[in-house]
């Protein structure tokens with residue numbers, strides 16, 4: 533893993549159903565993200581925030597809310613992430629709502645094609661984010677990024693990065709899922725996504741879940757983590773727009789992050805949906821930073837490596 537990290541702020545809530553995720557990047561900075569990473573010997577360059585259209589807060593048009601604006605933000609993010617990867621750096625995307633996974637992961641996939649790497653995406657989320665315009669009543673595009681990346685959605689989004697679909701469903705492992713719409717559920721099964729939902733984690737434990745989700749990685753694998761903060765139980769992480777009870781506890785989330793760190797394969801990261809307007813004294817941002825620290829190798833255990 534490279535020790536050169538680039539922070540990319542993407543201050544928008546353009547794909548969300550609640551305002552406020554646009555303040556996520558600054559809350560993560562205020563919670564000390566750069567300093568925490570530097571304390572582990574990493575070199576951190578904060579690239580500042582991308583800019584893009586403001587949020588017009590309109591109802592859906594032909595099944596999508598704010599599609600032109602979502603396209604603009606994701607094109608900008610795609611270019612920024614691809615540039616950092618081309619420089620051999622590890623981009624951390626500070627969202628912003630999860631529609632930005634489209635720009636980020638399409639860039640990672642393009643980089644993998646260009647560099648001959650295999651891709652594995654871990655999607656940590658309460659939601660499958662596999663909706664389409666016909667399946668979702670809200671039209672909020674933050675519920676659609678995985679479907680778009682797999683080629684289902686408007687061409688202006690599915691084509692970002694020059695290949696449709698940007699990724700195959702087989703590269704994705706979804707973890708922590710506990711809220712899926714009925715039509716979306718059928719579509720997830722049809723597409724063949726591998727989902728480790730909360731029932732699975734309850735029955736099998738986080739250790740077995742992560743061992744299974746991480747099997748088959750090798751030296752040529754680029755591991756991307758898309759971390760939606762609503763993955764976490766709302767008792768510990770209230771600062772998100774779409775809380776769902778029954779998520780991973782603090783210890784389960786730490787174990788998840790530590791086992792990813794143990795692979796040594798992490799090569800890009802999204803931190804999405806943090807909503808400071810709904811947070812309590814920035815505690816969700818501080819928790820996110822704490823977990824990111826584990827993702828980059830802080831061990832809370834006494835065990836010798």
Ligand SMILES: [Mn+2]
Pocket residue numbers: 630657658659661674760805
């Ligand atoms: Mn999400």
